[in-house]
Amino acid sequence: xxxxxxxxxxxxxxxxxxxxxxxxxxxxxxxxxxxxxxxxxxxxxxxxxxxxxxxxxxxxxxxxxxxxxxxxxxxxxxxxxxxxxxxxxxxxxxxxxxxxxxxxxxxxxxxxxxxxxxxxxxxxxxxxxxxxxxxxxxxxxxxxxxxxxxxxxxxxxxxxxxxxxxxxxxxxxxxxxxxxxxxxxxxxxxxxxxxxxxxxxxxxxxxxxxxxxxxxxxxxxxxxxxxxxxxxxxxxxxxxxxxxxxxxxxxxxxxxxxxxxxxxxxxxxxxxxxxxxxxxxxxxxxxxxxxxxxxxxxxxxxxxxxxxxxxxxxxxxxxxxxxxxxxxxxxxxxxxxxxxxxxxxxxxxxxxxxxxxxxxxxxxxxxxxxxxxxxxxxxxxxxxxxxxxxxxxxxxxxxxxxxxxxxxxxxxxxxxxxxxxxxxxxxxxxxxxxxxxxxxxxxxxxxxxxxxxxxxxxxxxxxxxxxxxxxxxxxxxxxxxxxxxxxxxxxxxxxx
Amino acid sequence: xxxxxxxxxxxxxxxxxxxxxxxxxxxxxxxxxxxxxxxxxxxxxxxxxxxxxxxxxxxxxxxxxxxxxxxxxxxxxxxxxxxxxxxxxxxxxxxxxxxxxxxxxxxxxxxxxxxxxxxxxxxxxxxxxxxxxxxxxxxx
Numbered sequence: 140x141x142x143x144x145x146x147x148x149x150x151x152x153x154x155x156x157x158x159x160x161x162x163x164x165x166x167x168x169x170x171x172x173x174x175x176x177x178x179x180x181x182x183x184x185x186x187x188x189x190x191x192x193x194x195x196x197x198x199x200x201x202x203x204x205x206x207x208x209x210x211x212x213x214x215x216x217x218x219x220x221x222x223x224x225x226x227x228x229x230x231x232x233x234x235x236x237x238x239x240x241x242x243x244x245x246x247x248x249x250x251x252x253x254x255x256x257x258x259x260x261x262x263x264x265x266x267x268x269x270x271x272x273x274x275x276x277x278x279x280x281x282x283x284x285x286x287x288x289x290x291x292x293x294x295x296x297x298x299x300x301x302x303x304x305x306x307x308x309x310x311x312x313x314x315x316x317x318x319x320x321x322x323x324x325x326x327x328x329x330x331x332x333x334x335x336x337x338x339x340x341x342x343x344x345x346x347x348x349x350x351x352x353x354x355x356x357x358x359x360x361x362x363x364x365x366x367x368x369x370x371x372x373x374x375x376x377x378x379x380x381x382x383x384x385x386x387x388x389x390x391x392x393x394x395x396x397x398x399x400x401x402x403x404x405x406x407x408x409x410x411x412x413x414x415x416x417x418x419x420x421x422x423x424x425x426x427x428x429x430x431x432x433x434x435x436x437x438x439x440x441x442x443x444x445x446x447x448x449x450x451x452x453x454x455x456x457x458x459x460x461x462x463x464x465x466x467x468x469x470x471x472x473x474x475x476x477x478x479x480x481x482x483x484x485x486x487x488x489x490x491x492x493x494x495x496x497x498x499x500x501x502x503x504x505x506x507x508x509x510x511x512x513x514x515x516x517x518x519x520x521x522x523x524x525x526x527x528x529x530x531x532x533x534x535x536x537x538x539x540x541x542x543x544x545x546x547x548x549x550x551x552x553x554x555x556x557x558x559x560x561x562x563x564x565x566x567x568x569x570x571x572x573x574x575x576x577x578x579x580x581x582x583x584x585x586x587x588x589x590x591x592x593x594x595x596x597x598x599x600x601x602x603x604x605x606x607x608x609x610x611x612x613x614x615x616x617x618x619x620x621x622x623x624x625x626x627x628x629x630x631x632x633x634x635x
Numbered sequence: 636x637x638x639x640x641x642x643x644x645x646x647x648x649x650x651x652x653x654x655x656x657x658x659x660x661x662x663x664x665x666x667x668x669x670x671x672x673x674x675x676x677x678x679x680x681x682x683x684x685x686x687x688x689x690x691x692x693x694x695x696x697x698x699x700x701x702x703x704x705x706x707x708x709x710x711x712x713x714x715x716x717x718x719x720x721x722x723x724x725x726x727x728x729x730x731x732x733x734x735x736x737x738x739x740x741x742x743x744x745x746x747x748x749x750x751x752x753x754x755x756x757x758x759x760x761x762x763x764x765x766x767x768x769x770x771x772x773x774x775x
Contacts, residue, residue, distance in 0.1 A: 229691055245641045249696030303696075426696065462638060469641040595696065 143467040146231045147238050151182040153328050153352055155191055156335040158198035159345025164352065165190040170325055175241035175475045175515035176465040182239070184328045187353015192320070192360035195349040199291040199318035200366050202346030207288050207316040209344075211265040214314050218262045220341040225255050232333050236302050237466040239327045241474040241515060242426050244466050247302075254306035254334075256598040257616065261310030267621050268315055280633045286625035288316030289368040289393075293361045295383065297373045298477055299429045299537075301327035302334065307602065307615040308371040308395075312624045313348060317368075321350045322361060326478055328352050362386040369393030369623065371615060373431070375535075376561075376607045384610040395611040395623060397604055399535040400431040400563030404592060405552045405578070408441040410568035412450055414590070416457055422566070422592030424461060424473050424519045428539040429481070431608070432564050432586065432593050436525070436532055437543045438552045451523065451543065455501055458519050458541075465511060475508075475515035476538060482517050485538030489520055492531040492542070497522040503539060527555055535561070549574050557583045562605030564594045585609060637707040640750060643742055644690045646709055650738060651683035653714045654731050661728065665721045668774045675767055682760050686753070693750035707745055712738045725775045729768055736764045 154161045164185030172182040185191075206214070225232065229251060236247040260267075272283035292312045296305045305321045312319050323331040335350050351357050361367055362383065369392050372383040379396035387394045404419060422434035437454075439447045466474040476482040486504060493499055499522055506518025517539065525532050525542040532542050546552035556565045566588030567578040575589045585603030588594035596602045601614035613623040637643055655676040662672035714731040717724035743757035 226691075243639070243641075245639050245694065246696050248641070248691065248694045252691070252694050253696060300696075430696075469645055470636070470638055472638055593696075 140464070140468045140470060142465060143234060143244060143469065145238060145467065146234045147181055147329060150180050151329060151332070153182050153184040153332060155185070155187075155195070155352055156339070156348075156350040157191075157195045157346075158202075158349065159339065162194075164188065166353065166356070170354075172239060172326065172328065174238050175477055176467075176511055178512045178514055182329055184325050185352050186325065187322070187351055187357035189356060189360040191351045191353065192322075192357045192364060195320045195351045196291055196293075196361075196364050196366050198346035198349055199320055202344060203288075203290055203318045206313075206318055206344060206347050209316070211268055211314070211316070214316065215262045215264050217341055217343055218258050218264075218310060218314055221337060221343075222255060222258045222262065224337040224340055225251070225258065228333070228337060229255075232302060232330065234467060235333050236330045237474070239329045240298070240301055240466075241477050242466050243471050243474050244469060246426055246474075247466065250300055250303045253595075253598065254303040257303075257306040258310045260598045260616075261314040264311070264314035267311075267618070268625065270627070276631070279635075280631060282629065282631045284627050284629055286315070286621070287628050288624065289626055290317060291320065291366050292317050292369045292371070292624060293320040293322065293367050294371045295358055295361065295374070296321065296323050296331070298324035298326040299426065299431075300373075302330035304373050305331060305334070307373075307598075308620065309348065311616075311620040313343075315621060315624045317624055318346060319348050320361065320367070321348070322357055323350065323352060325352060325354045358382070359386075362392075363390070365390070367392060370395075371623075372396040373398075373615075375399050380607065380610050393611075393613075393623060395613060395615055396609065397431065397602065397615065398608050398610065399561060400433075400604075400608050401435050401533065401535055401559050401561045402433060402564045402566075402584075403436045403438055403552070403556045403559070404434045404566045405438040405440060405546070405549075405556070405568065406450065407549065407567065407569035407571065407574055408443045408446050409570040410450075411570060411590075412453065415450075415568045416453055418568075418590070418592035419454060420457055420461065423541045424458065424539045425593065427473055427476055427517070428485075428519075429477060429537050430593075432595055433537075434566070434592060435536065435540070435542065436555075437541055438546050438555060439543065440546050440549060440552050442547070447545075454541075455521055458501060458521060461519060463506060463516065463518060464509070473519065473539065475511075476517055477515070479514050481537065482515050485517055485536055485540060488531055488534070488536045488538070488540060492522050492525070492529065492540075495526075495529040495531065496524070497526075497529060497531060497542070498524045527558065533559070549577060553578060553581050557581070560607045563608035564588065566590075566592055566594060585614075637709055640690065640694065640746065640753075643707070643746060644687060646712065647686050647738065647742065648683045650712060650714055650735050651679045654728075654735060655679035655683075657714065657717050657731065658728065661717050661724050665724070668721065671770060671774055675770060678767070682763070686756055686760070689752045689756045690750060693752050695750075705745060707741060722775050725771055729771050732764055732768050732771065736761045739764065
């Protein structure tokens with residue numbers, strides 16, 4: 140099997156990008172990043188420190204007044220240039236993403252495309268940012284709303300979509316006139332390094348977009364810095380709710396924290412089997428299950444055992460046929476977990492599922508990684524006979540594990556969905572419009588899919604989420620994002 | 636076996652490149668038909684780029700890009716180097732066109748749920764390539 144050319148050669152010494160310059164970190168502590176498929180070292184990333192964040196925020200603060208006065212049309216043109224550069228480097232960026240994360244090249248290309256789509260939406264900022272007005276609210280008096288940028292915003296990004304997630308936020312933030320600090324995941328810093336190289340080439344003024352690497356200390360510094368007006372976060376509920384939301388909101392910052400999930404995919408007896416199976420495979424095992432929109436619990440509805448057993452048989456057979464390997468081989472359908480601790484966590488959940496009495500019909504631990512080291516590789520697993528109160532049915536596993544549950548009818552299935560602490564996504568597979576409407580209406584989750592396995596909102600719609608899956612008011616992407624990054628100022632005027 | 640969208644696009648690109656290369660070497664050997672053969676070679680490259688563009692603009696992590704509805708066997712789509720007299724070589728070139736047309740039709744069917752615009756592009760290419768067959772036949 141042919142492996143595509145690897146764009147990252149040797150070991151990259153990762154640096155911060157502050158005020159238009161590539162600079163070293165004030166921290167001496169580093170983490171070695173490896174390619175999870177080959178375990179070959181890729182990069183040394185600094186763990187970051189408060190001084191790094193202070194320098195980045197100061198640069199962003201200084202750049203803000205001039206950037207704010209740059210016309211929206213001119214700001215949009217920087218993003219047109221960035222889009223052109225991203226198209227030009229599309230394949231390289233995609234391969235970097237696969238090398239540091241492990242996902243398949245198709246998945247990386249999809250991720251990069253979604254990132255570019257957010258840049259495309261930002262080029263429409265002259266229209267998106269318009270306010271509204273009304274003449275004669277009283278005799279000779281007019282009222283208007285104008286949308287104004289606030290200052291410095293920051294993003295704390297996760298490892299699972301290292302390229303796309305910062306682009307959910309940064310383009311709209313910057314296009315609306317704010318300045319920005321990105322803190323990539325310390326596990327997957329290279330996709331953002333590539334983006335910042337292109338930001339530099341696009342000619343954004345120094346200080347408008349900055350990047351600081353690191354772990355807990357720079358996160359804390361971002362949350363505490365008085366000049367940071369708002370924070371966008373994607374990661375676990377534990378950090379998102381207990382650290383980011385509480386710390387930032389208590390200091391009066393705007394927060395959007397997109398957090399953990401436990402997504403239910405509900406299959407009705409009238410579902411179209413042929414089209415449902417590929418959607419389920421992609422949802423459960425795409426990105427090796429490491430996404431907040433991944434399917435986790437498969438709920439089979441009704442008591443038609445012939446349908447249920449036939450359906451599960453097909454799913455199991457199709458899952459066994461998934462080709463696992465290094466994501467830079469184009470025929471590979473599932474890559475490794477992103478790092479050794481992530482595999483360990485998933486394996487612990489598989490062990491827990493067995494202890495809890497669920498039937499492990501497909502054991503991903505037995506996967507033979509062939510020519511690649513076993514460290515991060517894990518095959519897909521399927522549990523049957525899962526009960527709603529088991530840990531594997533309630534807690535986020537973040538790996539390629541499908542738990543199969545049963546519900547008597549649609550009402551029971553919706554009850555299961557709504558009993559979950561999380562409310563990120565849920566999907567229904569059915570031929571019935573009535574069932575679909577009821578599901579859409581009653582399911583307590585932010586993103587609902589009807590005959591769609593992975594409910595990923597496009598760049599011009601908000602990425603929703605409810606309950607323990609989201610903390611804040613306004614979501615990332617779409618019009619929500621424009622409102623998050625701007626203040627609505629009301630102007631009432633009379634000219635006697 | 637071809638299981639992913641990426642593989643499908645790569646194989647298509649390889650087929651178009653091989654067809655283009657074969658037509659160019661044929662053009663060098665037979666100057667009397669060089670103009671028409673070179674134009675067809677250029678068109679093959681355009682077809683490769685057209686599909687690549689649709690793929691790159693439509694690929695997304697959200698849908699089933701990783702999984703074809705049924706795997707395709709790449710061994711079923713081989714193109715050959717045209718040799719011999721112009722007439723003999725054109726016969727091979729025609730067979731190559733048939734192979735690529737069959738690939739495009741199969742790819743259109745198999746990529747039905749993959750990426751917006753991809754099946755339509757493959758269908759359109761299959762139709763265009765039917766016309767190329769007539770152009771090749773006219774050279775014989």
